[in-house]
Structure formats: structure tokens, C-alpha cells
Amino acid sequence: MNSFSLAPLYRSTIGFDRFNDLVESALRVESTSYPPYNVEKKGEDEYRIVVAAAGMSDEDLDIQVEKDVLTIGSIKRDIAEETQYLHRGIAQRAFKLSFRLADYIEVQNATLKNGLLSVDLVRRIPESAKPRRIAVNGVVSKLVAVEKAA
Structure with a gap:
């Protein structure tokens, strides 16, 4: 397996650590096909x-949020x-899915119905x-005044 690192780019990008993490995770080849999920x-x-x-x-499921990462x-x-x-076609193995949540995203609730776990965000x-x-100089622009009148 070939590994590709963007570490040299970290020196020239200040404040874009999350972007670099996203690119590196997209380049990483992992087997995340189980269980299937939709976003x-x-x-x-x-x-x-x-x-x-x-x-x-x-009781079989565990859902946690820690440091903007949702783990199911x-x-x-x-x-x-x-x-x-x-014939055994229904998988019963353990799994772990992780989702990086964007800023200000909150988990509302989770429901299990008809074999589908739904997590609302x-x-x-x-x-x-x-x-x-x-x-500017204490003068509110006309656009703001029109918005307030409406």
C-alpha cells in the first residue's frame, strides 16, 4: 500500500489544519463498507x-460525540x-463509524426503526x-434601514 503524506504542506498553511486532515483522510484507503450508511x-x-x-x-448500539467527532x-x-x-447473510460483527462534524453541528436525537438507525443533526x-x-461613522446603510422597515 502506497502512503502519501501532505506533511510538508503544513509548514505553509496556517489555519487550514482541518482542510489538510480532510484531504489526507480522503486519500487514505480504508475498508469502511460495513455497515452501509447514507448521509x-x-x-x-x-x-x-x-x-x-x-x-x-x-442495547447493541453506542453513539458518542467527542470533540466534534460523531462515533457510531x-x-x-x-x-x-x-x-x-x-446460509448466514446477515452480518453480526462489531463496527465503528466516525464522522467529523462541521462547526455548530449538534446531534438532536437517534432512533432505531425497521433495522435502520437514524441520527438527526x-x-x-x-x-x-x-x-x-x-x-460606518455611526451611519447605518440604506439597505439595513430598508430591511428593518420590512
Whole structure:
């Protein structure tokens, strides 16, 4: 496996560490095909991650958020010894999926229904981070005055 590092670029990029991390993780070849999942955009500031969790219960799943990283995992369940399979197509192995959350993305809730785990996310930008107009010499521009009148 060939490894490609962008470490030399770190010296010339200040403040773009997250971008470099994103590029390096995209170049990394990993087997993340299990379990299958979708990332959906539900609205302007609403998202959903849907994970195929066939045969799993609430107790089998572990969802955590730490330092803007959402981690969805499961534990390997013990299967009864008396069960004899003629064909075994439903995977019962443990997994761990990690998603880097953008700024101001919060996990709202998680639901397990019909074998699909849905994790709802919402972007809540605080007022202090929203764009605002600054008056020059104490004069508010006409555009702002028109917006306030409407």
C-alpha cells in the first residue's frame, strides 16, 4: 500500500489544519463498507445519517460525540450455540463509524426503526457567529434601514 503524506504542506498553511486532515483522510484507503450508511440533507440546516443496523437492538448500539467527532459503534453479540445456519447473510460483527462534524453541528436525537438507525443533526449558528452589518461613522446603510422597515 502506497502512503502519501501532505506533511510538508503544513509548514505553509496556517489555519487550514482541518482542510489538510480532510484531504489526507480522503486519500487514505480504508475498508469502511460495513455497515452501509447514507448521509442525507433534510433541509437548509438539517442533516441525517442513516445506518443499516439489521438485527440490532438499542442495547447493541453506542453513539458518542467527542470533540466534534460523531462515533457510531456496536458490540459483537453472542450467538446461541444451538443455532445452525445453512446460509448466514446477515452480518453480526462489531463496527465503528466516525464522522467529523462541521462547526455548530449538534446531534438532536437517534432512533432505531425497521433495522435502520437514524441520527438527526442540526446546524445552530450562535448570534455572535452570524454575519452582521457594521455602521460606518455611526451611519447605518440604506439597505439595513430598508430591511428593518420590512
